[in-house]
Amino acid sequence: MTDVSAPELLLDTHQHLVLADRFGYAWTDGLPALRCRAFTLDDYRNSTEGCGIGRTLFMETAADEADWQDEARHVRSLADDPGNRIAGVIASCRPESDAAAFDAWLDETGPSGVAGYRRILHTEPDALSDSDGFVRNVREIGRRGKTFDLCFLQRQLPLALQLAERCDNTSLVLDHCGVPDIASGDFAEWRAQVRKLAALPHVHCKLSGVVAYCPEGSDIEASIRPYVEFCIEVFGADRCVWGSDWPVCNLTCGVAGWVAAFRSILAAESADARRAIYSANAERIYAVRA
Secondary structure, three states, X not given: OOOOOHHHOEEEEEEOOEOOOOOOXXXXXXXXXXXXXXXXXXXXXXXXXXXXXXXXXXXXXXXXXXXXXXXXXXHXXXXXXXXXXXXXXXXXXXXXXXXXXXXXXHHHHOOOOEEEEEEEOOOOOHHHHHOHHHHHHHHHHHHOOOEEEEEOOHHHHXXXXXXXXXXXXXXXXXXXXXXXXXXXXXXXXHHHHHHHHXXXXXXXXXXXXXXXXXXXXXXXXXXXXXXXXXXHHHHOHHHEEEOOOEOHHHHOOHHHHHHHHHHHHHOOOOHHHHHXXXXXXXXXXXXXXX
């Protein structure tokens, strides 16, 4: 990665790895750009060369049910090597499991490099996050000083709001700007729901993933600009972080194109706001080393 001035370095809070030689990722089967391919740390370094990305947070990559715990264990070992520049791990978890099993996973992973947890919910039944047990477990994450990333589709944002209201002790991060349905142009409904989430001070917004939802052949920067700018407006520059969502961003413009568009969108922000969104907020929210 090419060195740039320190204030402009990005901390990538959403770096996936597809380690196909070790784990299964059935979700990639329907995506030709990702299917039957590995995306390794070397691939990430090559793809982000010159982008000004300093460090990363590994984001669990939805490994198959038999592999998700081993994925976390393996990437925690990768993070132990400073040369890999992984500042922390956001591990998969299953808050729908019973309290004893859930706490055992937190006991194992929490003390050693895991900054937070995520459960992908847009592929699961809507009722999954509604149970008292699920809420108890997400609150336990907060009690231990870790974060929980919210991964919901636009139509599920009322569910995200309900969960967030019940987990007010936990620092929550809304992934992918709330997964707006950019292709449909339904900006008003997304905006209304995101505004409600932004009113909760313990909810933060990850400016990530949106490029994957752009219509084929569209102007990426023009398509995502209103969504990114609105999130910064309602959450404030002090509650937004950036993430590449690599390699999923390869479905449209790739990581270099995404970084270029993002830097262009943020060019009008103050230097302090850019510094906060690029890295300082993530250091604080995920409690990773500067």
